[in-house]
Amino acid sequence: MRIARFSIDGNVAFGAVEGSTAPGAEGELVLDIIKGIPFADFELSGTKVPLNKVRLLPPVLPNKVVAIGRNYAEHAAELGNSVFDDQGRPEAPITFFKPSTSVVGPGDPIAYPSFSHDLHHEAELAVVIGRMCREVPKERVKDVILGYTCANDVTARDVQQREKQWARAKGFDSSCPLGPWIETDLDPSDLTIQCTVNGEQRQLGRTSDMVRSIEDLIVHITEAMTLLPGDVILTGTPAGVGPLNVGDEVAVTIEGIGTLTNKVIKRG
Incomplete structure (x- = not known):
C-alpha cells in the first residue's frame, strides 16, 4: 500500500494511493481517505479524491x-x-x-x-x-x-x-x-x-x-x-x-x- 499525507480544503488527512504511478499517469491517481492514522489499525473510508486536486505534504512529521x-x-x-x-x-x-x-x-x-x-x-x-x-x-x-x-x-x-x-x-x-x-x-x-x-x-x-x-x-x-x-x-x-x-x-x-x-x- 502507498500511503500519502495531504491537504485539501484546509484539512490534513492520510490516504491510500490507488491507480498507476507510472510516469505520465499521475493524473489518474486517486486517494482513498484513511479513517484514523497509519500508525494504528485503520480502515479505508471509501471516500476518494483525485491526487491532482490535493497538495501532497511530507508523508510524516517525524519527532526526529x-x-x-x-x-x-x-x-x-x-x-x-x-x-x-x-x-x-x-x-x-x-x-x-x-x-x-x-x-x-x-x-x-x-x-x-x-x-x-x-x-x-x-x-x-x-x-x-x-x-x-x-x-x-x-x-x-x-x-x-x-x-x-x-x-x-x-x-x-x-x-x-x-x-x-x-x-x-x-x-x-x-x-x-x-x-x-x-x-x-x-x-x-x-x-x-x-x-x-x-x-x-x-x-x-x-x-x-x-x-x-x-x-x-x-x-x-x-x-x-x-x-x-x-x-x-x-x-x-x-x-x-x-x-x-x-x-x-x-x-x-x-x-x-x-x-x-x-x-x-x-x-x-
Whole structure:
C-alpha cells in the first residue's frame, strides 16, 4: 500500500494511493481517505479524491530524523573517507540528526541557506518507523517498520567541512525533503536510487551496495534511543553527490516508490 499525507480544503488527512504511478499517469491517481492514522489499525473510508486536486505534504512529521553517514563505500571515497578498518571490516555507523523543522514535502522549495556557498544533493532511501521501539533485535526489525519513502539529505558541504560537525550543515530549514508517499509493501534490499538535477542524472546506485543493512542500522540506533511512530531513518547516499544552485530542480527516484521533486530557491 502507498500511503500519502495531504491537504485539501484546509484539512490534513492520510490516504491510500490507488491507480498507476507510472510516469505520465499521475493524473489518474486517486486517494482513498484513511479513517484514523497509519500508525494504528485503520480502515479505508471509501471516500476518494483525485491526487491532482490535493497538495501532497511530507508523508510524516517525524519527532526526529536519524541519519547515517558514509553507508556507501564509493560515496565515502569520493569525499576522501573510508568506511572500513585496517582489517576491511565496517566501522561503526556515523549517526547524526536532522531536526523536524528540516522536513519538507514533495514540491516544496529547498531554501538555499545564506551561510553556505556549496549546497549538495544526497539521494537516500528513508525508513519510516511504525511503532515505538528500543533495543530491537535483528529478527524483529521488520515488525517496527511502517514503510519506505524517498529522501534528499541536502547538505551545505562547505559548512560540513569547515565546522567538523554536521548540525548546521545538514539540519537547516528545508534540508530534508521527504515523499512523495510511504510504500509499505517493499523489499528494500536491492532497489535503484537515482538523482537528477534539471533532468540530468547525477547519482545512480543500488541499496544492495549499503555497507550496513537496514536491519543492522535499526539495531544500532535503538541500542541508544527510543524510536517513535513516524520517526525517519535516512540510510545513506550512493556516489555522485554534487552541487545545487538556485533555480535547479532536483528529483530523487527510488524503484518501487516513486519520485520526490523539489526546486531550489533563494532564501528570503
